[in-house]
Amino acid sequence: MSFQFTIHEQDIKSSARTGTLELLHGKIETPVFMPVGTLGSVKATSPKELKDIGFDIILGNTYHLYLRPGDKLIRDAGDLHGFMNWDKNILTDSGGFQVMSLQQFRKISEEGIRFQSHIDGSYHLLSPERVMEIEQNLGADIIMVLDECVPHPCTQEYAKESADMSLRWAERCLIKHEQLGGEQTLFGIVQGSVYDDLRQENAQELIKLDFPGYAIGGLAVGETKEDMLRIVKLMDSVLPKNKPRYLMGVGTPIDILENVERGVDMFDCVMPTRHARNGQVFTRKGRLTVRNGEFKNDMRPLQDDCNCYACRNFSRAYIRHLINVNEILGVRLTTLHNLTFYHTLMAEIRDAINNGTFMEYKSKFLELYTCSKKNYENL
Amino acid sequence: MSFQFTIHEQDIKSSARTGTLELLHGKIETPVFMPVGTLGSVKATSPKELKDIGFDIILGNTYHLYLRPGDKLIRDAGDLHGFMNWDKNILTDSGGFQVMSLQQFRKISEEGIRFQSHIDGSYHLLSPERVMEIEQNLGADIIMVLDECVPHPCTQEYAKESADMSLRWAERCLIKHEQLGGEQTLFGIVQGSVYDDLRQENAQELIKLDFPGYAIGGLAVGETKEDMLRIVKLMDSVLPKNKPRYLMGVGTPIDILENVERGVDMFDCVMPTRHARNGQVFTRKGRLTVRNGEFKNDMRPLQDDCNCYACRNFSRAYIRHLINVNEILGVRLTTLHNLTFYHTLMAEIRDAINNGTFMEYKSKFLELYTCSKKNYENL
Numbered sequence: 154m155s156f157q158f159t160i161h162e163q164d165i166k167s168s169a170r171t172g173t174l175e176l177l178h179g180k181i182e183t184p185v186f187m188p189v190g191t192l193g194s195v196k197a198t199s200p201k202e203l204k205d206i207g208f209d210i211i212l213g214n215t216y217h218l219y220l221r222p223g224d225k226l227i228r229d230a231g232d233l234h235g236f237m238n239w240d241k242n243i244l245t246d247s248g249g250f251q252v253m254s255l256q257q258f259r260k261i262s263e264e265g266i267r268f269q270s271h272i273d274g275s276y277h278l279l280s281p282e283r284v285m286e287i288e289q290n291l292g293a294d295i296i297m298v299l300d301e302c303v304p305h306p307c308t309q310e311y312a313k314e315s316a317d318m319s320l321r322w323a324e325r326c327l328i329k330h331e332q333l334g335g336e337q338t339l340f341g342i343v344q345g346s347v348y349d350d351l352r353q354e355n356a357q358e359l360i361k362l363d364f365p366g367y368a369i370g371g372l373a374v375g376e377t378k379e380d381m382l383r384i385v386k387l388m389d390s391v392l393p394k395n396k397p398r399y400l401m402g403v404g405t406p407i408d409i410l411e412n413v414e415r416g417v418d419m420f421d422c423v424m425p426t427r428h429a430r431n432g433q434v435f436t437r438k439g440r441l442t443v444r445n446g447e448f449k450n451d452m453r454p455l456q457d458d459c460n461c462y463a464c465r466n467f468s469r470a471y472i473r474h475l476i477n478v479n480e481i482l483g484v485r486l487t488t489l490h491n492l493t494f495y496h497t498l499m500a501e502i503r504d505a506i507n508n509g510t511f512m513e514y515k516s517k518f519l520e521l522y523t524c525s526k527k528n529y530e531n532l
Numbered sequence: 533m534s535f536q537f538t539i540h541e542q543d544i545k546s547s548a549r550t551g552t553l554e555l556l557h558g559k560i561e562t563p564v565f566m567p568v569g570t571l572g573s574v575k576a577t578s579p580k581e582l583k584d585i586g587f588d589i590i591l592g593n594t595y596h597l598y599l600r601p602g603d604k605l606i607r608d609a610g611d612l613h614g615f616m617n618w619d620k621n622i623l624t625d626s627g628g629f630q631v632m633s634l635q636q637f638r639k640i641s642e643e644g645i646r647f648q649s650h651i652d653g654s655y656h657l658l659s660p661e662r663v664m665e666i667e668q669n670l671g672a673d674i675i676m677v678l679d680e681c682v683p684h685p686c687t688q689e690y691a692k693e694s695a696d697m698s699l700r701w702a703e704r705c706l707i708k709h710e711q712l713g714g715e716q717t718l719f720g721i722v723q724g725s726v727y728d729d730l731r732q733e734n735a736q737e738l739i740k741l742d743f744p745g746y747a748i749g750g751l752a753v754g755e756t757k758e759d760m761l762r763i764v765k766l767m768d769s770v771l772p773k774n775k776p777r778y779l780m781g782v783g784t785p786i787d788i789l790e791n792v793e794r795g796v797d798m799f800d801c802v803m804p805t806r807h808a809r810n811g812q813v814f815t816r817k818g819r820l821t822v823r824n825g826e827f828k829n830d831m832r833p834l835q836d837d838c839n840c841y842a843c844r845n846f847s848r849a850y851i852r853h854l855i856n857v858n859e860i861l862g863v864r865l866t867t868l869h870n871l872t873f874y875h876t877l878m879a880e881i882r883d884a885i886n887n888g889t890f891m892e893y894k895s896k897f898l899e900l901y902t903c904s905k906k907n908y909e910n911l
Contacts, residue, residue, distance in 0.1 A: 192854075192857045193850070193853065193859075194854055194860075194861040194862075197860040199861060201841075221853065222828070226828070226829060230831060230847065230850070236847075237846075237850060238850075449605070450605060462578070462580070466580075468615075470601070470609060470615075471572070471609070471617075474571075475572070478571045478600055481573075481863065482573040482575075483573075484860065485864075
């Protein structure tokens with residue numbers, strides 16, 4: 154296993170901390186945001202553009218890549234790094250979440266998840282052992298155990314049964330992973346829905362398996378913000394301080410700030426890329442829908458102080474036009490901007506933690522970000 | 533008018549020649565291919581990428597830009613150069629061709645072309661005078677007169693009436709253009725369908741108006757290749773040698789070679805960008821459909837000796853995957869490759885003419901390009 158996690162600064166007023174993850178494909182400064190490259194491409198961007206922004210790690214989705222183009226084809230192309238020509242780090246999820254959210258025909262049992270492909274109707278089994286093989290073929294630097302991500306709401310009874318099974322799957326993943334060998338780093342995933350006792354128990358059992366890092370799964374699936382933040386705070390008190398914590402599928406800039414405060418080191422979310430495709434961009438003053446008529450003649454950049462390719466070269470009026478007539482360049486520009494926004498946010502968060510001013514930074518950011526609800530919609 | 537055309541080399545065995553067009557936004561080496569940026573963006577590319585390939589001039593479509601976002605908005609944004617952040621040359625057509633090909637509701641009369649917008653049902657008149665105003669607002673370096681591009685087939689009677697009217701429109705454009713003043717260069721357009729005598733007469737009358745350059749319009753609309761090449765050859769003998777000739781909407785690599793041989797200096801066509809979006813790429817051995825199953829495991833670049841970003845970094849297998857799962861990066865890569873292919877073709881053509889080896893270059897290119905019809909479809 155090629156993995157090291159070093160903590161640099163621990164904030165005094167909160168659980169926020171900075172650190173460095175050292176993996177086979179280079180160093181990653183934490184807290185970090187990881188763009189999602191579901192099908193071997195962070196939508197609308199090139200690897201060069203991602204590097205130019207400064208990303209050191211991206212995600213790939215095991216479920217999608219397993220179905221198309223197939224994990225063996227990717228292995229033969231020099232794993233996902235070679236296939237998509239990305240020589241920095243990659244994290245792959247286990248496919249469990251996607252099977253749950255995308256498949257109508259699936260059956261979960263102790264052996265794993267059986268499902269029917271939406272592409273050609275073929276039948277597949279994602280067992281813990283099979284997932285380890287697939288993730289090894291994909292060749293990401295960090296790989297995730299198979300888990301069941303239960304929907305919200307979920308009864309405590311079902312949540313307990315499921316979390317217990319996910320725990321047994323985690324152990325099977327660990328065994329298979331050790332058999333397979335290799336340099337990949339396997340993270341465990343805490344489940345237990347919104348039930349504190351289940352979460353605590355599940356985390357404690359996972360810790361016994363001594364994973365090098367822990368993800369908090371099963372959040373950002375429809376629960377309240379209060380539930381999410383309470384569970385993350387609880388995890389902060391249970392999970393070992395010296396290992397990285399990854400909050401899966403989160404989130405908005407506000408979510409990120411709140412959860413960095415609660416000790417999270419790693420985030421991923423489709424939000425910056427997905428919103429970009431809908432013509433929504435993040436700015437320091439909140440989110441704006443650039444396709445709206447109010448920007449028809451607006452010759453300012455998307456965000457005044459942004460240094461991305463879109464903001465250095467093009468006006469809101471031009472980008473609005475491109476989005477409204479379905480020109481690909483429009484989506485390219487909003488995507489570059491949104492990813493730059495997230496990357497800049499993380500860099501500023503790290504600086505603030507290192508300077509001992511994280512809570513002040515967070516307050517100032519939120520004050521400006523929520524200042525003008527008139528023009529800007531959801532945050 | 534900021535315009536100068538200098539001929540460098542005249543091929544001995546054909547009418548091919550090299551030259552330099554000097555316009556307000558820089559020099560252009562001819563023969564030149566101009567990518568089409570219909571709505572203020574060459575589809576799927578950024579201005580930086582176009583510059584990196586080496587393009588010095590692109591097209592904009594007056595009809596589309598007039599309707600969305602509107603010529604006045606573009607004027608206020610620093611004309612089309614400022615709006616799309618392209619500081620090299622631009623050519624705009626007159627909108628006549630698009631109204632004819634896209635609009636169901638249109639009425640052509642001496643005053644101009646009346647049509648109903650497909651976007652909001654509003655009524656519009658493109659008169660010669662109005663088109664000159666719109667093109668001045670768009671601010672391209674080369675602008676085109678309003679003409680009627682008659683469909684194929686077309687009776688000689690209709691073709692004559694239409695060509696005569698287009699000639700009167702050209703004169704009205706010239707008068708209005710002189711009234712408006714400014715630095716833009718106005719080209720005339722020869723019409724007359726596939727009828728030699730009409731073409732000859734129309735060209736001779738246009739020449740009397742002393743335009744700085746002449747386009748050959750009304751071709752590549754469904755006539756045979758023989759008709760196209762015969763008309764262009766005729767034009768070569770009629771149009772003044774010291775002025776640039778622009779063959780509108782042409783064409784395939786073979787079309788370009790055949791028409792350079794017949795004295796054409798400028799070309800534009802949506803083919804490289806449109807085919808790219810359909811997953812079809814140009815190679816020295818013909819066109820290939822990269823989405824086909826035969827490329828599933830093909831780890832070679834699209835074209836061995838190509839230096840474009842796609843060929844330097846990605847395999848056919850990866851690009852095929854991206855295209856098949858509708859990832860924007862796939863279309864970006866095929867577009868960059870196809871535009872690089874066209875740009876390289878023109879550079880090689882110019883070198884060959886300058887070296888006195890154009891006809892040999894043409895033969896060799898065509899031999900290889902048509903060699904393997906087994907794998908590759910249309911040329």
